[in-house]
Amino acid sequence: MIGAVERAAYAAGQAARIAWFLGQYRLAARLSGPAVPADRRPAEGRAPGTRGILERLRALMRRDLANIRAGFYRLPHDLVPDPRRALADAAAFLRDVPEVARRRRGRIAVEVRDNPPPGVERLPAYYRQNFHFQTDGYLSERSARLYDHQVEVLFGGGADAMRRQALVPVFQHLKDRTVADCRLLDVAAGTGSFLAFVKDNWPRLPVTALDLSVAYLTEARRRLAPWRRTVMAVQGAAEALPVADDSQDVVTCIYLFHELPPKLRAPVAAELARVLKPGGILVFMDSLQTGDDPELDGLLEMFPVAFHEPYYAHYIRDDLTGLFTGAGLVHRSTEIAFLSRLMVFERPAAIDQ
Secondary structure (H helix, E strand, O other): OOOHHHHHHHHHHHHHHHHHHHHHHHHHHHHHOOOOOHHHOOOOOOOOOHHHHHHHHHHHHHHHHHHHHHOOOOOOOOOOOOHHHHHHHHHHHHHHHHHHHHHHHHOOOOHHHHOOOOOOOOOOOOOOOOHHHOOOOOOOHHHHHHHHHHHHHHOOOOHHHHHHOOHHHHHHHHOOOOHHHOOEEEEOOOOOHHHHHHHHHOOOOOEEEEEOOHHHHHHHHHHOHHHHHHEEEEEOOHHHOOOOOOOEEEEEEEOOHHHOOHHHHHHHHHHHHHHEEEEEEEEEEEEOOOOOOHHHHHHHHHHHHHOOOOOHHHHOOOOHHHHHHOOOOEEEEEEEEOOEEEEEEEOOOOOOO
16 A cells, blocks of 8 residues: 555646647657558547547556555656666657658668678577668667657556566465466567566566567566566567467566567467467457447557558457467456557466367
């Protein structure tokens, strides 16, 4: 439980956060021009205006605070950010906006494939793209440094609050277990932003950050350095996890599947199921799908036009539940959190795959 002072601090901190990132979103839009051509924009009524987005964002923050008050997880460790880092990240983000706009106008999405940084030629072709039209794709230290800030701008300061919703099923699974004896694998861990929340709440829990990008894993190691004795960082692909069978109590997978080619989603689902212990859970979070919030369907259709997301249009109509139940997992729950879908699956304890 938290008191009145902490609640007031949360409210003030999140209000400032939303204003900070939404302000940068609007400034970036002015600098870069329209992200979506007029003839590709959704018809009136098929996407909410600013008021509708803000209402949903505020609902997310109320839910986040309710979870904190219920004891599912702590107040965010970054409730009061380092102002020097915040200003530096904002300046770097805004300097990069013209380059992103250039790629968007020219539909230039494979610079990192045509001119790859050293050492990335062996990575899968589907990964060597400028997702979101971002500079260097996921393949440089510069990109890793900017990524979380870019995502927060995109989601109006709500990205971390969405990620924290995935802590609730982790809490429920671990609450009656000896945490030090459990194992958590975060697949497509990126810069370690979600795992930082995990470790802040369960510092003794051994975790593995797995990602294809060496640069992003380097950033994850930096972020997770306070818990280095219980953190492993492993380079690997989700479709061929370098992880033993039946070895993980919890597998988390956050914002990966919408960037996977459709043919890889079933093999990845099978890999996630394979490494779970019987009785273990998969905590899955990704973008909304069509129909999850019908008022946002037009926004979902517009997203891959504004941001290079070549597999997104297929993703929003894919049968996610079928993918994971087909891999032998049991569907336990589905919830909507702002612009994300949170799903929990369990590997049956009585069936050995």
